[in-house]
Amino acid sequence: MKRKILEMILLAYGKIRRFYYHKFSKAHILRNHKRREGECARCGTCCKLLFKCPFLDESQTPSLCKIHNSRPMNCRIFPVDEMDMRDRDIVSRDTTCGYRFRR
Numbered sequence: 755m756k757r758k759i760l761e762m763i764l765l766a767y768g769k770i771r772r773f774y775y776h777k778f779s780k781a782h783i784l785r786n787h788k789r790r791e792g793e794c795a796r797c798g799t800c801c802k803l804l805f806k807c808p809f810l811d812e813s814q815t816p817s818l819c820k821i822h823n824s825r826p827m828n829c830r831i832f833p834v835d836e837m838d839m840r841d842r843d844i845v846s847r848d849t850t851c852g853y854r855f856r857r
Contacts, residue, residue, distance in 0.1 A: 761844045765804040768841040775834055776827050786835040786855065795852030799842045800832045 775782050798817030801810040809825070811818040819825055833839055836855050 762804070765841055765844060768838065769804055769828075771837065772828050772832070772834055776831060783831055783834055787831075789856045790833070790853055791856060792851075792853045795850065797846070797849040797851065799846040799849055799851070800829075800838075802845050803841055 796816030796818075798810050798812055801807040801817070801819070807819075807829075809820040811820055819829075833842070833851070833853050833855075839851060839853070839855070842851055
């Protein structure tokens with residue numbers, strides 16, 4: 755029970771952190787995206803951080819975003835950094851993200 759509460763707090767913090775970077779620290783995003791490698795594996799895990807996105811269609815594999823061309827900026831910039839990878843691993847340790855970050 756305590757672990758689940760801690761995970762929810764971490765996921766909420768991640769949402770707020772990404773919102774902050776998007777609105778107030780685009781330089782952080784750009785700096786980290788230069789280190790980001792790979793591409794989206796369309797597993798849908800990032801669409802389930804804290805709550806499930808209503809636009810995620812899991813009826814097919816890989817998952818499909820119903821509004822992909824007009825999705826919010828927080829979706830477009832994910833993952834910003836390694837902390838986002840930690841967040842997605844909280845939700846789904848069994849799937850592998852297509853992204854990784856160089857040191």
